[in-house]
Amino acid sequence: MIKTIRLKVPQWQGGNNPTYSLGSDLLSFLVPKNLEHKEINVPIPEYEVPLIRENGVTAQSIVAENVDQTMAIIQEEKPDKIITLGGDCLVSQAPFDYLHGKYGERLGIIWIDAHPDISTPDIFYNEHAMVLGNLLKAGDPVLAEKVQHPFAAKDILYVGLQTPTSDEKAILEGLGIDYQVQDQARIAPNEIQAWLRKQQFTKVVIHFDLDVLDPNEFRMLYFSEPGVTEYSAAAGKMSLLEVKETMEAIAEQSEIVGLTIAELLPWDVQNLKNLLYDFEIFR
Numbered sequence: 001m002i003k004t005i006r007l008k009v010p011q012w013q014g015g016n017n018p019t020y021s022l023g024s025d026l027l028s029f030l031v032p033k034n035l036e037h038k039e040i041n042v043p044i045p046e047y048e049v050p051l052i053r054e055n056g057v058t059a060q061s062i063v064a065e066n067v068d069q070t071m072a073i074i075q076e077e078k079p080d081k082i083i084t085l086g087g088d089c090l091v092s093q094a095p096f097d098y099l100h101g102k103y104g105e106r107l108g109i110i111w112i113d114a115h116p117d118i119s120t121p122d123i124f125y126n127e128h129a130m131v132l133g134n135l136l137k138a139g140d141p142v143l144a145e146k147v148q149h150p151f152a153a154k155d156i157l158y159v160g161l162q163t164p165t166s167d168e169k170a171i172l173e174g175l176g177i178d179y180q181v182q183d184q185a186r187i188a189p190n191e192i193q194a195w196l197r198k199q200q201f202t203k204v205v206i207h208f209d210l211d212v213l214d215p216n217e218f219r220m221l222y223f224s225e226p227g228v229t230e231y232s233a234a235a236g237k238m239s240l241l242e243v244k245e246t247m248e249a250i251a252e253q254s255e256i257v258g259l260t261i262a263e264l265l266p267w268d269v270q271n272l273k274n275l276l277y278d279f280e281i282f283r
Contacts, residue, residue: 004034004081007073007095009042011066013059014090014128015263018047022273023220023264027085031261037083042070044087056121057140063090063127067146070094086262088128089117092207093143096135099205099258101149107257108155108201109135110192110250112243113209114162114236116172116179123167128263132156132207136175153177157195159187159246160212162234183234186242189249196253204250205258212236213243220266 010024021044028039044066054060071094074082080102082095100107111117111132118133121140133139137150144150153176163181164172172179180187196204213236215223223235238246250256276282 002080003078004037004083005074005077005079006031006037006039006083006085007042007070007091008039008085009066009070009087009091010044011042011063011087011091012044012047013051013062013066013088014131015088015126016051016058017088017265019265019267019270020086020088020263021046022270023266024085024087026266026269027261027264031083031085038077040073040077042066042073053125055142056125057142058126060127060140060142064143064146066090067094067143071098071146074098081257082259084258084260084262086260086264089113089207089209089260089262090128090131090143091262092260093131093134093147095258095260096151096205096207097147097149099203100151103203103257106201107203107205108157108196108199108254109151109205109207110157110159111161111207112159112212112238112246113207114160114212115209115233116158116161116164116168116177117209118168118171118175118177120171123165123171133171133175138171138175154199155201157187157192158182159192160236160238162236165233183237186238186246189245192246192249193253196250201254203257204254205260206247206250206256207260207262208243209263210261211263212238214239220264222263222265224267225265226267226271
């Protein structure tokens with residue numbers, strides 16, 4: 001019997017925003033239930049004091065411990081499939097590492113994201129932008145060292161990627177990752193299936209960063225923060241329908257053994273929660 005676990009990982013330190021934790025709570029509520037899937041909550045420290053940078057990385061020791069805890073749970077459970085509900089993007093590191101060890105060369109990664117997530121501490125300071133780099137034994141050296149079953153550049157397909165920064169372009173070139181900027185049109189479902197066939201990936205893990213979505217259609221994103229009008233990164237452009245079609249095409253071609261959903265930022269819910277917290281009647 002296939003064993004599937006569902007990890008709730010309310011990690012926020014990788015993006016240095018406590019609202020990521022609330023996003024994990026909300027995703028856990030929204031994602032369809034399956035009584036055959038074991039649900040596990042990974043204990044993540046809540047916000048208490050501002051985070052500090054270590055070796056150029058925000059809360060490096062904390063996120064490293066979070067990855068260790070997640071991996072320890074996975075190794076104890078020994079699942080065949082893992083659903084991960086973040087939290088920030090770093091939550092993919094432990095499950096994808098484990099699944100690559102289990103399935104080896106049969107396993108590919110489809111990274112549905114507006115951003116490449118291959119940064120290093122030299123160009124950025126929040127760990128959620130380094131997670132795919134870590135899985136390639138690049139990224140943040142401290143977190144990359146924890147990866148036991150690294151992927152190769154040929155194992156990765158970006159879907160929904162927007163124009164990388166000049167620093168990111170240099171890193172992508174150095175890593176040898178082939179990518180296509182999808183600011184005009186996404187990679188079509190049949191192209192994704194063709195890539196899976198060409199690479200002979202019978203198994204696949206999917207990283208679905210919600211910021212790949214068009215903020216004009218979906219509002220609980222980094223690019224929808226109330227009162228903010230300028231952002232340092234490019235917003236996503238995929239529609240909900242395009243994501244649905246992408247997921248269906250992948251499932252038709254290969255077996256999905258890992259799915260991460262990350263970076264839900266329910267700003268209005270957070271602001272309402274903060275407001276209600278101050279009501280005297282609730283004390």
